[in-house]
Amino acid sequence: MPSYTAPVADMQFLLQEVLKVTTSDVPGYGDLDASFTSAVLEEAGKLASEVLAPLNAVGDREGCVLENGVVRTPTGFKQAFEAVKQGGWTALDAAPELGGQGLPYLMHTAVNETFVSANMAFNMYQGLTHGAYSAILVHGTDEQKAKYLPKMVSCDWTGTMNLTEPHCGTDLGMMRTKAEPQADGSYRITGQKIFISAGDHDMAENIIHLVLAKAPGGGEGTKGISLFIVPKFLVNEDGSPGARNAVSVGKIEEKMGIHGNATCVMNYDGATGWLLGELHKGMRAMFTMMNEARLGVGLQGYAVAEAAYQNAAAYAKERLQGRDVTGAKNPDGPADPLIVHPDIRRNLMEQKSFVEGARALTFWGAALIDAAHRKGDADADGLVGLLTPVIKGFQTDMGFAMAVQAQQVFGGHGYIEEQGMSQFARDARIAMIYEGANGVQALDLVGRKLAADGGKHVMAFFEMVKAECKAHDGDERMKPLVEPLKAASKQMQAAGMFFMQNGMKNPNAALAGSYDFMHLMGHVCLGLMWTRMAKAALTALDEGRGDRGFLETKLATGRFYMARQLPLCASHLARIESGADPVMALAAEAF
Incomplete structure (x- = not known):
């Protein structure tokens, strides 16, 4: 079974030597001294390697099961989710007044990498919640923030984003899901959404769906789209989950990878929802979540490649195969280890140099987000907007390629499920597709971002x-x-x-x-x-x-x-x- 060790030394080098966080003028960065960041990353790495990584193959093998309208997650996921919650990891960069620890987004990014490398499918449950939290934080009313966010910060309740429909993917202007206004200010949401990651599961007492739908009077195309909060269970006056809403799981998709995450078809049959943000301005609100999600997916690209690389490098040092053309390096054995061969070195160096470069780019992107949010730096905001399609598109393309190269180091054994290398390739593949397929990222970069401002x-x-x-x-x-x-x-x-x-x-x-x-x-x-x-x-x-x-x-x-x-x-x-x-x-x- 593959193993994983958090690359704490490399992360510390980026934080302290390259980004020089303690001398930055970004509020909160002055507190990120080396001893503090080391302690956080070491503890996150321990959880990742000892609790999450051993469940990666379990999730891949068992997948999620729909039973009597409820999604059951793989063995051990519930207990691991509780461990993540109890450690406060879901609240790392959330606002202190909402139960968070208030650390910079950069620290969330670094910790998130360790969890993704260890178990990408598992981490998506809290990762999507973080995005939904951000959307409500920016666009929600004070009442909505008070009602939903403390429970989402702790991940007692989780969150999703509902965009795609069976007949339309990227072209959201073709959306058919309807929102009918009600006398009490709520809306009746009717329609079907597909490919909803973490759409249902048994690890949280409520799930807060953010759903794009068309309300009357919005016109054609994306201009008529609004965003709605649609909880799985309606929320009582005291904040507890109440009656079941009219939202259900149609089925769980059978996928190439990330089997441990429940990718659901969601049916909204007159479900009760509340407008989030302005009417007919839903795309603006959703993009708060989408932009964060795209950076997170770019991170997935190199984080899975990191785990694959670690195992490929270890195998190359152990596996005896052939002789070094310049002279035997293991003369007492039947062959030399794979690592002596130039093509194996090329393969591993391509993986290593990509992963470390991509980590640096992603950390820099996270630091730009902190500069934009914490000190109102408009230039940083514009720059990270330019970089986002590159971080998402380039890094996931290369991350998948590097996972395949790691598999190649194992030869025929890499094609055998027992080694676990095929899971890295299968899991990494989705990152090139979701949150905007990479062709769309390229079009966004050239068609919009280059000319922006x-x-x-x-x-x-x-x-x-x-x-x-x-x-x-x-x-x-x-x-x-x-x-x-x-x-x-x-x-x-x-x-x-x-x-x-x-x-x-x-x-x-x-x-x-x-x-x-x-x-x-x-x-x-x-x-x-x-x-x-x-x-x-x-x-x-x-x-x-x-x-x-x-x-x-x-x-x-x-x-x-x-x-x-x-x-x-x-x-x-x-x-x-x-x-x-x-x-x-x-x-x-x-x-």
Whole structure:
């Protein structure tokens, strides 16, 4: 069975050496000294490795079962959920006045990674609740906040988001779920929603569904959509769960992965709901939840890859296979370990360099969210909006690819369920699809985010990269990182120029290259992260601080990424500049 150990040293390096949280002007960051963050991460890692990780295979094997209208979760999930609740982990960054601990979102992100790596399907129950909490916190009335949020912070009640319907996925303007206003100010919600993660389960006494529906007078398309709070059980005056609402589970979907999470068809048969936010402004309210969810899914991409990588690296050191071409490294044994072979090293280095770069990018994104929310930094808000489709799309594409590469290290044994490597690949696959399929993320990036606020945020990103490179002029040790980053940034700018010159007269020319641009920008982002990490590692070495072996390993891993992965930007640019003609050459009937 696969094992997992939280990468606390790497997280601490990012928090203390790269992001330098204690000297940040973001409110609350000054309290995040190394001893405090270490204690939090060590304790979260212990829970992840000892309680959650052993249930990962159990959840995959047993799945969830619908019995008499109630979803039963896999063996051990209830007890583990109680352990997570009792430890206060669900309330880490929630508002203290609502029962939370008030820590920065960055700390929630770091802890969340350990839980996702250990058991992605399990963590979704509390992860979706966190998103629903955020939506109600931002858009709810004082009465709604008081009624629902304390119980959601503790996860005594959990939350969901209900968007997709059988006939429409991303195109929410086609939605058919209706909301009929009632005399008491409530609404009757009628319709069917599908693919609802954690739609029902037996681990909480109530489930608070956030449901998109069309109320009268809203017009066509997404402009007519409103968001409603629809609890599984209506809430009594004293705050306790009351009568069962007219919402039920039609079935549990049979899926490729994340079997331990109940993905439900939800039927709303005149269920009682209450408007959340403004009437006909439901998309605005839902995107509060969606943007957070997309960052969380981007985290899932690399967090599952981290767990897969740990097991692949351990196997490569143990499994004897063939001889080192430069001379036997295990002369007393029948063969050398897999780790001696260059192609195995390539495979593992691609995994390691991606995971550590993606962790840095995600932590930086979380820090930008804290800056936007805690000190009202509009530039940080705009920048994280630009980065969100990259974090979600690029990291989940690469995370799945790295999980498959980890499986490949095991050879035929990786294809056998007993080893557990196939679960990592199967679980990681969904992250490329839900919360907006990655093709949609690419369209959002190129079609909207690049031009947002007159291109202000992408220009600020380019200036950030330029400044990072310039800061290391004359430092020969940084040259292997800075030169590839300069080249990749110029290629990203050339791609943006191609879109500007061709997109208006032929929109397909831009859209046909959007997926390549998302990956090109993803590599530039990770290149920026590796440049920052390399500088932090060199500074620590120069000052005689930290674990020398860890820091030198960090530098070698960064040099690998810049030498072997950043050159992919050139091929992405070439594909973008080929335009739409090769892509659109065939008539629809020729496929």
